[in-house]
Each structure stands twice: as C-alpha cells, then as structure tokens.
Amino acid sequence: MPLVLISGFPSSGKTYRSQQLCESFQRKIQESHQPKVKRLTVLHIDDQGLGLSRDVYASARLEKDARATFSSALKRSLSRDVIVVADGMNYIKGFRYQLYCEAKAVQTPHCVIHIGTPVSKCRELNEAALKAGNGGYELEIFENLVFRYEEPNGMNRWDAPLFTIAADDVEPPCDAIWEAIVGSDGKAKVVRPNAATVVKPASEQDYLYDLDKTTSDVVAAISTWLSDHSGEGGSQVLIPGSEQEITLPLSAPSVPQLQRLRRQFIGLNRQHSLTKSRIRGLFIDYLNDVFQR
Template sequence: MPLILISGYPSSGKTFRSLQLIDFFNRKITESDEPKVKRLKVHHIDDSSLGLSRDVYAASKPEKDARATFSSAIKRVLNRDAIVVADGMNYIKGFRYQLYCEAKAVETPNCVVHVGTPIDKCRELNDEVLKAGAGGYESEIFENLVFRYEEPNGMSRWDAPLFTVPCDDAKPPCEAIWEAMVGSDGRAKVVRPNAATVLKPASEQNYLYELDKTTSDVLAAIKTWQQDHPGEGGAEVKVSDAKQSIILPTTAPSLPQLQRLRRQFIGLNRQHSLSKSRIRDLFVDYLNDAFQS
C-alpha cells in the first residue's frame, strides 16, 4: 500500500501533520470490515526514529548518509500491506523521484503531502524551540535548508498526487488522501512498474560508460542549439535517436543547471541498470519533467 511523502520547510510542522494522518489511518483500519484494509499496517519513518540528529544537515557527507539511511528504512517496510508515512523534509526533487521509483517498483501508489507553512512562521517556530532547548535547527542550517528547498509540483509525476496543507488548516485532507491511496474498499488502483522505474542491478557491459556518454550527448545537443539561438527559450530541441524532443523552458537553462540535472539522473540510475537503448529517451523525459516543474 502507499508511500506518503511529507515535505516542507524545516520546523513547518511536518511531524504534527504526520501524526494527524497516522491517527486517521489507524482509525480507518480499525473501523473497516474489509479484509484488505484490516491487514494494513502504518509505519512512521522520521529522523528521530532513525537516530538522526539535525546536525547532519550541516555538511554534505553526513546529510547524504542520512538520506541513504532514510531511504533504506522506507524500502525495508514498503510493501502492499503497508502504509508508509515518510516524515522528512524530502526537499530535494531528485530524492523524491528516487522514492517514487521505489514505490512503483513494488507496485504501490505514492503521494506527496506538502506542509505549506510560510518561511517566516517556520523561522519563528524554530527560534522558539531553540530558545527552549527542545531541539530545532541552528540558524545557519535552517537558512541553508530553506534556500535549497525544491517545492513539490503536482505537474511532475513523482510529486503527484500532491496535497498541500496550509498552516491555518486544522488538519490535512485525510479523507481525500485515503481515497486516493487506499480507496474505500482497499482496492486502490494497482501501480504497474515500467522501464523508467524498475530498479535492477547494473549488469550490461559498459553501462556506466553509456550512461555518462549518452547524457553528455543530450546536453551537447542543447548547448549547440543555444549557441545557434542565443537568449531564446521555450523552444523544441530535437535530439538524435530520441523518440521525443526536449521542450526548453521560457527562461533558457544555464550550463550549471543542465549539469546539475545530469548529475541527478546519473546518481539515480548508477546502481540500477536501464537498458542502454533506453537511456537517451528516459533522460530526455527526465529533463522535460524537470523543466515543467
């Protein structure tokens, strides 16, 4: 059953919203007469339960290790009889995409719940907790996380369906989330994995070389087009041997932006092999999704 990603700024109330959802889910399971619903078990995954300090966000290496720990904990319990509430900032778009792939690989739906507390309110709440000595993020870490936060976008496959919870709402749209993820009779839509999301060990000869070379070739096609059409955006760039074209955003992406997207794609697919013949098409698809969000 579903993976529910909680996302929001630091100190936005993500755990509070997670516990509201968990209470609602447990009540629905208890009250249901449907066998498929009765056997569901709710799992709450958060930094605290994994023993992760908020100081891990002060440097890239411990933060990367923390994300790996968080992801591994989700994968251990994610199955068709589980509702997994992943209570973290989940602020990196590529990380949400990775977890979306994990959900599809076990044929279970997923959604994102965006805790929409404004930055100033989050900063105020964080300062109060810090002063009380009850946790919170150090000021520098807080501001850095806010700066790097990549807000969920329901137009992206991995962020859909997207449920936003304004800070003034008494509770999340629990019933709507339940219907979308579980269904009234426990027969929610079955998710079928596809070539883009099935995770399997890298096995094809020279796979990493092809992953690196093919993604470089796609960026080269974009750079060549930009050199021929300086300053233009919102155009269609044809890529040799790709089934579809790249649709550039209105504001043309810079080289550092393109390289960052390429590194994200390679990082997501380094350990689980795509068919070499599919790398080009899937990278084009990944770029188009990123440009639309």
C-alpha cells in the same frame, strides 16, 4: 501499500501532522472489515528515528549522505502491505521525484502532503524551540533551508495528488488522503510502473556498459550544446541518435548536476533488462521529467 511523502519548511509541524496521519490510518485499519485493509500496517520514517540530527543540513556532504540514508530506509520499507509516512524535509523536487520512482517501481500509490505553515510562523516556532532547548534548527541552517525550499506543485506527477495542510487546520484531510492512496473499498488505483522502473534481471550482454556509455553520450551532447551557446537555458536540445529533444530549464544545469542525474538514472536501471536501443530515449524522458517546471 502507499507512500505518503511529507514536505514543508523546517519547524512547520511536519512530525506533528505525520503523527496525526499515522493515528488516523491505524484507526481506519482497525475499524475495517476488509481483509486487504486489515493486513495493512503503518510505518513512520523520520530523521530522528534514523539517527540523523538537524546539523546534517549544515554541510552539503552530510546532507547528501542523510538523504541517501532516508531513501534507503524508505526503499527497504515500501511494499503493498505497508503505508509508509515519509516525514522529512523532502524540500528538493529532484529528491521527491526519486522517491516517486521508488514507489512506482513497486506498483504502489503515492501522494504528497505539503505542510503549509507560513515562514514567519515557522521562524517563531523554531526560535522558541531553540530557546527551550527542545530541538529547532540553528538560525543559519533554518534560513538556508527556507531559501532553498522547492514547494510541491500538483501539476507535476511526482507531486500529485497533492494535499496542503494549513497552519490553522485542526486535522489533516485524512479521509481524502485515505481515499487517494487506499480507496474507500480498499482498492486503490492500479499503479503501472514505467519501463524505466520495472526491476528485471539484466539479460543482455554488455548491458551495463551500454547503459553507462549511452547516458554519458547524452550528457556530453548537452554539455557541448551549452558550451556552444554560452550556457543558455530554456532551449531545446536535439540529441544525436534520437529524434527526441531535451527541454532545458531556464537555469541551465551544470556538468556536475548532469552527472549526478546520470548516476541516479543508472542506479534506478542497473538491474533492469531495458532493450539497449531504448536506453537513450528513456534517459531523455528522465531528464525532461526532472527539468520540467
């Protein structure tokens, strides 16, 4: 069933709120008389359960591997009969977009829960946990994660519907969240996957070659434009062979960032039977989604 994505500052109480949500969902399932609801199960995925320590955030490589482990566990678990509560940092909007695509690919609803604990309170809780030897992040890691945190924005479809839980809230808005992801009658809204996320056997000859070449050409066109315009961000780039434009973010993407996004798109579409002529347009749509602010 749905994906419930938890996001918040380090030491903001994400796991505590996740456990509250899991308990509420389990009660609703047990008390329901509707067969579609009764067959649901609740799965809590977090770093600790996956054997990931807080030290992974001290290294870009280790953090990247940790995100891949988290994403893989979530992808394996997503189905229409499982409510997955993804309790992790999830502080990068590009990563939240990736998880949103995974949920949409299996046609299941999704929502984002923002743990709105202020930084000052998080810092206080983190220092107390360190002193007590009961978890916590090393101070340098904590400050770095706070600095890099990209707060969810309900205007972005990958962050919507968005629910914020304030630090002094006794309980999360469990009923509203349940209504959004399951529905009062057990019939949540139908999620239709994008053409770019529907998994079908690749049937066209040389499909993977075209997928690689077309996306490479788009990245090359953006890189050339940035080089010719001194790396200027916030502009629109017309891609050769397409009538669509890419709107760059104010902070222009680097070549490694563009290549990373290209690899992500290829990973999502490696097994798809996209029409070759549509690859360019779908990749442009994908980049515009990621660059949107």
